[in-house]
Amino acid sequence: MSALIESHAPASPTVVGPSGNHDEAVRRLRSEMAPVRLSFTWFGVNKSLNADQKARAAATFEADAPFVSAGKKLFDTKDQSFRAVSAVRTKIVESWRGMSLPFPEPGVRLLRRDQVEAFLALMTDFRVELADAVTELDRHYAELREGAARRLGDLFDPNDYPERLIGLFDFTVDFPNVEPPGYLLALSPGLYREEQRRVRRRFDEAVRLAEEAFLAEFARLVGHLTERLGTEADGTPRVFRDSTVGNLSEFFERFRQLDVRSHEQLDALVTEAQRIVRGIGPQDLRDQGALRQHVAERLGRVRDELQTLVVERPRRRVLRGPSPSPSPSSSSEG
Numbered sequence: 001m002s003a004l005i006e007s008h009a010p011a012s013p014t015v016v017g018p019s020g021n022h023d024e025a026v027r028r029l030r031s032e033m034a035p036v037r038l039s040f041t042w043f044g045v046n047k048s049l050n051a052d053q054k055a056r057a058a059a060t061f062e063a064d065a066p067f068v069s070a071g072k073k074l075f076d077t078k079d080q081s082f083r084a085v086s087a088v089r090t091k092i093v094e095s096w097r098g099m100s101l102p103f104p105e106p107g108v109r110l111l112r113r114d115q116v117e118a119f120l121a122l123m124t125d126f127r128v129e130l131a132d133a134v135t136e137l138d139r140h141y142a143e144l145r146e147g148a149a150r151r152l153g154d155l156f157d158p159n160d161y162p163e164r165l166i167g168l169f170d171f172t173v174d175f176p177n178v179e180p181p182g183y184l185l186a187l188s189p190g191l192y193r194e195e196q197r198r199v200r201r202r203f204d205e206a207v208r209l210a211e212e213a214f215l216a217e218f219a220r221l222v223g224h225l226t227e228r229l230g231t232e233a234d235g236t237p238r239v240f241r242d243s244t245v246g247n248l249s250e251f252f253e254r255f256r257q258l259d260v261r262s263h264e265q266l267d268a269l270v271t272e273a274q275r276i277v278r279g280i281g282p283q284d285l286r287d288q289g290a291l292r293q294h295v296a297e298r299l300g301r302v303r304d305e306l307q308t309l310v311v312e313r314p315r316r317r318v319l320r321g322p323s324p325s326p327s328p329s330s331s332s333e334g
Contacts (some may be wrong), residue, residue: 008015025262026203033110035103035178036119038096040089043080043168045074047160069137073146073154081137082144085169088130092171095122101258104202117176124222130169138165178202211263214255218266220307221248222273224302229285229296237292244281248273266310273302293318 032310049057058065069303075082098118100109111119141164149156160166180195228237252274261267276298285292 021270022204022207022262025260026200027201029101029110029206029260030179030199032082032113033101034113034116035105035108035115035176036096036100036111037107037174037176038093038108038109038192039172041170041172042089043165045077046071047074048209049155053155054145067316069277072152073148074160075148076151078142079144081133085130085133085137088126089169089171092123092126092130094315095126098254101206101260102213104179104209105178110206113258120173127171130171134169137169141165159171171271195327205270207231207260207262210258211266212261215263215266215306215310216250218255218270219271219310221251222299222306226296226299229292229299239291240282240285245277245280245282245285250275251269255327265305269302269305273299276302 048054051065054068055065058068061068077083077086096109096119099115100111103110145158145161171244179199180192184195185192187305225240225244227237228244231237247330252270255270258271259267276295280291280295287296
């Protein structure tokens with residue numbers, strides 16, 4: 001089955017306070033970013049039971065079949081060869097998200113235009129890696145089917161299984177046009193202006209989503225590092241991994257690459273945090289107690305200021321306008 005990558009906003013913060021040059025940020029997004037969509041074709045390993053099987057399962061518990069939902073796994077998803085295929089998909093999605101900003105349209109994110117070539121080269125490498133992983137999975141496919149036949153018993157149906165898995169795990173990248181088409185201006189100037197306003201609202205939302213995403217991630221990373229630089233109840237320093245510091249450094253680089261420069265307070269706090277940890281490595285913080293305390297105190301102040309910018313609100317999903325239903329063999333993720 002195929003999936004379009006859909007954007008589901010996590011429990012997101014609300015940015016309060018000045019938004020900086022919002023109009024300039026919108027203009028920058030529209031002129032410097034390219035909408036990029038990632039879609040997967042992915043063989044589904046979970047399958048619903050048919051009506052007869054579901055009725056038999058319901059009878060076991062003396063339940064009405066219409067009130068019972070039941071399914072089966074077509075093969076062992078813990079198998080190393082299958083996990084290797086899934087791991088490539090995870091890397092593809094993480095790279096797509098890491099190089100782009102959110103956009104309020106299912107399956108679409110915003111990529112810097114000067115990064116399109118590098119992004120496509122990375123996706124080409126992933127395509128080769130995915131093909132190799134699927135070839136290896138296909139080599140073990142007969143064993144997986146045999147294992148499924150033993151484990152599923154009467155639920156095993158050979159018709160559920162294609163002859164081979166080659167070609168059933170794939171992905172596509174495209175660059176949809178989110179701007180109103182130029183010919184619409186001649187056909188219907190009024191409709192063209194309405195479409196321009198609609199697009200403007202979407203980019204307004206994209207700026208807000210970018211602010212929220214950066215603010216949420218930054219607050220989480222600073223809060224975690226500050227907490228790990230503290231002490232236990234008995235006064236001993238808490239243990240922390242190198243990645244606790246490294247993840248913050250990676251955030252600084254991504255923020256530098258993708259910041260829409262629409263929130264002056266957030267920009268200032270990122271600059272301050274960079275200044276605090278510049279030139280300091282994980283081992284420095286472990287070996288030098290005074291330095292550790294100094295960094296923890298200064299990051300603590302940054303954390304406190306970040307908390308004044310964040311107001312937690314319920315999870316919500318941003319979808320604007322109807323989108324075509326994916327075909328049974330394809331889907332998108334977000």
